[in-house]
Amino acid sequence: MSDFWSRTKSGLADARDASKRTAQRTKLKAEIELLRRKQTKLKHEFGVEVFAFWDDQVKRDAVYASYKAKIDELAKSVQSKQAEIDQLGGAQESSSAQEGTAQTPPPPATGSAAPSLDEI
Numbered sequence: 001m002s003d004f005w006s007r008t009k010s011g012l013a014d015a016r017d018a019s020k021r022t023a024q025r026t027k028l029k030a031e032i033e034l035l036r037r038k039q040t041k042l043k044h045e046f047g048v049e050v051f052a053f054w055d056d057q058v059k060r061d062a063v064y065a066s067y068k069a070k071i072d073e074l075a076k077s078v079q080s081k082q083a084e085i086d087q088l089g090g091a092q093e094s095s096s097a098q099e100g101t102a103q104t105p106p107p108p109a110t111g112s113a114a115p116s117l118d119e120i
Helices: 004-053 057-087 091-099
Strands: none
Touching: 004 057
């Protein structure tokens, strides 16, 4: 009889731990989505701001550098959170979620020497 109870306790503890990991993964995925939305918002802001300075390469490059630093910082946060998800055992789930995330391609380049938005 005690063997039954010990197996039941063990099973409940395993279920509790699995539920906790699932909740943590879900929270991290939501945080990643929020960070990606912030990245998209910054990219839109960049486009609006850089348009005003399109003919002035010095100002355009300064605006680009400013936004790139902010977007890169968000990307590092996304990578950090993704690593936490992978560590929790959600690698299969997170990779399928990433495949479903569509990225908006940058507009086609003109004859200008502007920095590539692909790097952002």
